[in-house]
Amino acid sequence: MNTEEARKILDDCLEKHKSLLEQVSALGFIAQGSINERYLTCSSKNCSCHSDPSKRHGPYVYWTTKVQGKTVSRILKGETAELMRQWVANRIELDSIVEQLRQLSVKALEPSVLLMQQERESTD
Ligand SMILES: [Zn+2]
DSSP, X not given: OOHHHHHHHHHHHHHHHHHHHHHHHHOOOOOOSXXXXXXXXXXXTTOGGGTOXXXXXXXXXXXXXXXXXXXXXXXXXXXXXXXXXXXXXXXXXXXXXXXXXXXXXXXXXHHHHHHHHHHHHHHO
C-alpha cells in the first residue's frame, strides 16, 4: 500500500464513519431484550380456546430480557408495547451500526499507521 492508496482508503473509512455516527445520533431511545407475541389459553374451562388453537386469546406482547443473568418476561400493553417495540428495534439497529464501526476501524488501522509513519519521517 502506497501513501496515495492509504490516504484513499482512510478517507473512505472516515466518510463511512461519519455517516454511521450520524445514524447513531438520529436514533431514539433503546431497550435491551426482544419483543414477541403469544397467543394464550384462558382459565375458563368452557372457552373454545382450549379445543381450537386459532381461538386462543391474543396476541399478547411480551418483552423478554435478562436481569442479573436471569431471563425475565413481562407483558406489555398499549402504548408501552408500541414504544418498546420501537426501542428494541432501535437497539438492534444500534448494535448493527456498532458492528459496522468495529469492522471499519479494522480496515482503517493499516492505512492510519502507514500515514502516521510517513508523517513522522517527513518531519524528522
Ligand atoms: Zn379462552
